[in-house]
Amino acid sequence: MSGAVQLSMFGEAESIDTLDxxxxxxxxxxxxxxxxxxxxxxxxxxxxxxxxxxxxxxxxxxxxxxxxxxxxxxxxxxxxxxxxxxxxxxxxxxYTLTRGKLEAPGNEKQALEQARSVIEKVEEEASHEDVTHVPEWVREFFHPQTLPEIVAAFRILKKEEEFFLTACLLGILHHQRPGFLSYPASHLVPYLRRTKYPPEEYPGMYLYRDLRSRLLAKVQRAYRNxxxxxxxxxxxxxxxxxxxxxxxxxxxxxxxxxxxxxxxxxxxxxxxxxxxxxxxxxxxxxxxxxxxxxxxxxxxxxxxxxxxxxxxxxxxxxxxxxxxxxxxxxxxxxxxxxxxxxxxxxxxxxxxxxxxxxxxxxxxxxxxxxxxxxxxxxxxxxxxxx
Ligand SMILES: C[S@@+](CC[C@H](N)C(=O)[O-])C[C@H]1O[C@@H](n2cnc3c(N)ncnc32)[C@H](O)[C@@H]1O
Known part of the structure; x- marks a missing residue:
């Protein structure tokens, strides 16, 4: 940014006196x-x-x-x-995203502990989670073994009013990257990317994706800075x-x-x-x-x-x-x-x-x-x- 004013992570002392x-x-x-x-x-x-x-x-x-x-x-x-x-x-x-950011725990250790405790419950309960109410257009984004974990996680997080972790979970719901829970899809707006990544050519992208490793990695990314x-x-x-x-x-x-x-x-x-x-x-x-x-x-x-x-x-x-x-x-x-x-x-x-x-x-x-x-x-x- 040559010639331009740098905006650092500033403290109050940094003076800004005009819209620029x-x-x-x-x-x-x-x-x-x-x-x-x-x-x-x-x-x-x-x-x-x-x-x-x-x-x-x-x-x-x-x-x-x-x-x-x-x-x-x-x-x-x-x-x-x-x-x-x-x-x-x-x-x-x-609302969830705003509350999630404002309610974030004060350090990574605490956030990871809360995440682990929720994940343990998800893993205990996912095998008998009822997913019959999930409509087809939602179902088609996820591996049948991943879906009950996601449904259980949202249910538990709602009950516990855990907005920060809910926001993290929303952030890994869909994308084409391995750290996300869906089959290859776009990130901002949800579209499956089967044409770009046909299952026959990219079978690895259509396997079960566990919630544990992805949610924990997401929490760690959130605390990077x-x-x-x-x-x-x-x-x-x-x-x-x-x-x-x-x-x-x-x-x-x-x-x-x-x-x-x-x-x-x-x-x-x-x-x-x-x-x-x-x-x-x-x-x-x-x-x-x-x-x-x-x-x-x-x-x-x-x-x-x-x-x-x-x-x-x-x-x-x-x-x-x-x-x-x-x-x-x-x-x-x-x-x-x-x-x-x-x-x-x-x-x-x-x-x-x-x-x-x-x-x-x-x-x-x-x-x-x-x-x-x-x-x-x-x-x-x-x-x-x-
Ligand atoms: C331009 S976006 C705000 C983006 C936000 N400043 C940010 O940085 O993410 C406008 C927001 O207005 C909300 N919205 C639209 N109509 C509303 C209304 N009548 N009452 C409350 N929120 C409304 C939408 O849900 C949307 O999130």
Whole structure:
């Protein structure tokens, strides 16, 4: 990154005084907490950008709310930076992943002990696990001996309310690599890859895959670089799974809102996570997608209600920072940040003031390749409540 500003795993002392996309460009995989990589999520924010936003728009001890937390990038960065994290998402997958990251044990030894204890129960119970309710489209991803182990593991983890290990398990559910539980499949969105890896040519990829070694290896990968601070044990957070149109938060209590709301139904959060959702007990992904703020028809009225909620819960003087992408429709580009900025001013009766819309015009190649309906640029809408 010659000539650009390096963003290290910084402490509070490192001064950042302006929004500058050079601070978060490039790969963050080696520079971020490995908890960010527990399980993939479409539309995930870059942790480097979130770190900058947290430092610019809040101070240590502040409460930071993300009403659309997705995989939990904002809440995790918030607690790592000594802020209180408040997170919400309507999707059970997002809720589990966010809670999983925030509830991670304080060290690898403890996490491995918990994993071993769950695995022992799974191994005792898997041979008589009832899998008759598993639909064919789910079954076809797994070896018949692996499936009961997975079903038993999710059942036990749910009963024990073990969100961190559930998030780890979700992260190894499907992929083509040997460390994953499925037959060869894609990682982000679940598609079997039988054409690329025919069973006759790649029989080794269609054998039984034990849960024990894979889950333990996943937990170890998670602790490669958790980027803990001494504050981890005293971190403060709350997580909800509800509609952002009605948040269980008192008026005027939040210092800062940092979020990336959905934009004009550009991504299908439930459809893309249908296999993970099924194991979390959500077998109607279409119904979930319909209840998310997605389709063009409901987008603006629902976002108006969400922005009203953000105005209600935010303290006077607090920042509301929304990361949004433009959406291409019928050859036209919709500038979501400008549209939502105007809407926020309107629904808050002028309490929200748009301070800036920062255009990050450096394309994120990794992201643009797999997104079809969004453009490759991101905009940061910065508003303040006056
Ligand atoms: C752009 S994603 C957030 C990504 C997240 N910032 C991250 O880094 O992973 C938008 C999220 O909004 C959630 N969502 C959509 N409509 C919602 C609603 N009405 N209430 C709560 N969550 C909603 C989706 O489930 C999705 O996780």
């Amino acid at each position: 996309a050079r601070l978060w460009h490039g790969s963050f995989n080696a520079r971020e907490s490995s908890f960010h990589q527990l399980s993939p999520y479409v539309g995930k924010l870059k942790s480097g950008m979130v770190r900058v936003l947290i430092r610019l728009y809040s101070k240590p001890g502040d409460s930071i709310l993300d009403p659309f937390s997705g995989s939990g990038v904002v809440p995790l960065e918030a607690v790592l930076a000594g802020r209180e994290a408040l997170a919400n998402d309507l999707s059970p997958y997002a 958790p980027a803990f601070t001494d504050d981890w044990a005293s971190r403060e957070y709350r997580v909800w799974q509800t509609n952002a149109m009605k948040l269980p938060i008192e008026d005027g209590t939040i210092d800062t809102i940092i979020s990336s709301p959905p934009y004009f139904g550009a991504l299908d959060y439930a459809r893309d996570n249908r296999l993970r959702l099924w194991f979390l007990g959500c077998d109607k992904w279409k119904a979930l997608d319909a209840s998310l703020t997605a389709s063009q028809k409901v987008y603006l009225p629902q976002m108006a209600t969400c922005l009203k909620e953000m105005d209600r819960v935010l303290k006077l003087g607090g920042y509301c920072v929304l990361v949004l992408g433009d959406v291409e429709r019928d050859g036209k580009s919709r500038r979501t940040a400008e549209i939502l900025g105007e809407l926020a001013v309107e629904v808050s009766e002028g309490r929200f003031v748009v301070e800036t819309i920062y255009n990050d015009l450096i394309p994120d190649e990794r992201r643009s390749r797999r997104r079809t309906r969004t453009t490759k640029f991101e905009r940061v809408l910065v508003m303040r409540k006056r």
